[in-house]
Amino acid sequence: MSTTLIEQTVGFVKQSMSANDSGHNWFHIERVWKTARTIALGEQVNLLVVELAALLHDIADSKFHNGDETIGPRMANEWLLQQHVPADIREHVVNIVAHISFKGGNQADTFFSPELAVVRDADRLDAIGALGIARAFHYGGFKNREIYDPAIQPDLQMSREDYKKNTAPTINHFYEKLLLLKDRMHTETGKQMAIQRHLFMEQFLEQFYQEWEGKR
Numbered sequence: 001m002s003t004t005l006i007e008q009t010v011g012f013v014k015q016s017m018s019a020n021d022s023g024h025n026w027f028h029i030e031r032v033w034k035t036a037r038t039i040a041l042g043e044q045v046n047l048l049v050v051e052l053a054a055l056l057h058d059i060a061d062s063k064f065h066n067g068d069e070t071i072g073p074r075m076a077n078e079w080l081l082q083q084h085v086p087a088d089i090r091e092h093v094v095n096i097v098a099h100i101s102f103k104g105g106n107q108a109d110t111f112f113s114p115e116l117a118v119v120r121d122a123d124r125l126d127a128i129g130a131l132g133i134a135r136a137f138h139y140g141g142f143k144n145r146e147i148y149d150p151a152i153q154p155d156l157q158m159s160r161e162d163y164k165k166n167t168a169p170t171i172n173h174f175y176e177k178l179l180l181l182k183d184r185m186h187t188e189t190g191k192q193m194a195i196q197r198h199l200f201m202e203q204f205l206e207q208f209y210q211e212w213e214g215k216r
Helices: 001-014 026-040 047-057 071-082 087-099 114-125 129-142 160-165 171-174 188-212
Strands: none
Touching: 001 026, 001 047, 001 071, 026 047, 026 188, 047 087, 047 114, 071 087, 087 114, 087 188, 114 188, 129 171, 129 188, 160 188, 171 188
8 A cells, every 4th residue: 555655645746736936846845755765764763654744745835825834734634535544644644744844933843753853854954955055045036035135134033923924135044044954953864964965055155255255
């Protein structure tokens, strides 16, 4: 059942996300899915839960649905019900979909599991490093945000609602989210993978500021 279920879920996700921007499309899901499977090798987890959650984690990203965080979990639940997935697996996957995202505001987790840790680390790894830089500027362009404005400082004290409404330049996003993720990894594999990606972002920012000032 699990192989067929995964294959069917891949098809469902590809179709559902066909209109998404390139930073949040099927290729993002595929990368997170592959990375989650890599991380899971070193963890005691239910691999079926990990794979389903990785595939469904962005099925309806709230950023593209007026901030509504209920659509994604609901769509995941409906899909899994249609596939007659056992209730315990379905509920676990839906909980991961509902709680995976970085929401800002230093919110405490209200749900946690080893499977969530694996999928969350995989998702966060795709938000940093070279891919993270590319995705950040792509999304900033999609939202018509400035690249950088020295007069607008990063806000590290935003509430959850402030974070959702934030329209600051893309460079600020590095400080408000991306550079924070290395120290928020849960798994040992995730922590190790994050080190080089984090360093790459630091090097990028150093080069960026030098070029901005006309020094390189």
